Amino acid sequence: MASWDGVIGEDEIDRYAKAGFGGEGGIGARPALLIIDVQYRTVGTTSKPYWDAIKEYPTSCGDVGWDAVGNIAKLVALFRQKGFPILYPHVAPKNSATDGGRLAAKIPSIMGIDAKGYEFVEEIAPVEGDVLLPKKHPSAFFGTPLVSHLVDLGVDTLIVTGCTTSGCVRSSVTDAFAYNFKVLVPDDAVYDRSPTSHAVNLWDMNAKYADVYPSTGILKLVEDLEDR
Numbered sequence: 001m002a003s004w005d006g007v008i009g010e011d012e013i014d015r016y017a018k019a020g021f022g023g024e025g026g027i028g029a030r031p032a033l034l035i036i037d038v039q040y041r042t043v044g045t046t047s048k049p050y051w052d053a054i055k056e057y058p059t060s061c062g063d064v065g066w067d068a069v070g071n072i073a074k075l076v077a078l079f080r081q082k083g084f085p086i087l088y089p090h091v092a093p094k095n096s097a098t099d100g101g102r103l104a105a106k107i108p109s110i111m112g113i114d115a116k117g118y119e120f121v122e123e124i125a126p127v128e129g130d131v132l133l134p135k136k137h138p139s140a141f142f143g144t145p146l147v148s149h150l151v152d153l154g155v156d157t158l159i160v161t162g163c164t165t166s167g168c169v170r171s172s173v174t175d176a177f178a179y180n181f182k183v184l185v186p187d188d189a190v191y192d193r194s195p196t197s198h199a200v201n202l203w204d205m206n207a208k209y210a211d212v213y214p215s216t217g218i219l220k221l222v223e224d225l226e227d228r
Helices: 010-019 063-082 102-105 107-113 144-153 165-178 194-209 214-221
Strands: 033-036 085-089 131-135 157-161 184-185 211-213
Touching: 033 063, 033 165, 063 085, 085 107, 085 144, 085 157, 157 165, 157 214, 165 184, 165 194, 184 194, 184 214, 194 211, 211 214
Parallel strands: 033 085, 033 157, 085 131, 157 184, 184 211
Antiparallel strands: none
């Protein structure tokens, strides 16, 4: 069952099919794992339903984020076992005097996050040798040295996890596709505060820019690759 079943109508699915969308890009031999913005500000310090979670951090996605964290942790363990690189594009703490910009104007709540909110969730936190990429905009590529790292690491495939599906994940996926990387998205390892936006964006990314699978399918694909 696809994550967009029951959200996208048959007529819309047929329109995409008639246009020829929905082919598979596959996986290469040298994947990297992107973990985008999996910080306490996006999930809360404990798993809670959305309306409870936002009492701690208004930017939290709640328990759907914690569900994704469990699946991301399995990918992290496998990537470490096989010696494949893991990179962490993330929002760094804000300097209210200089880091406002258009995003702060649209979403003022992002400017009031405390230090704990910017910490990586412990279950998937980086270790020595992982690449940390502070960013100020949705895409993990914009204004960061991500491409340089990927070239240096010899990466040909990106597995994109984190949040939000409709925002930073999607913008990173489209940029990765534009750079000619193969792109895979585990639909249960990305999360969004809007279930509808989550489903629609996964459907559209799968049609145009990425292969979208459950994390179990992506784990199997990675397991079958030769260790680095």
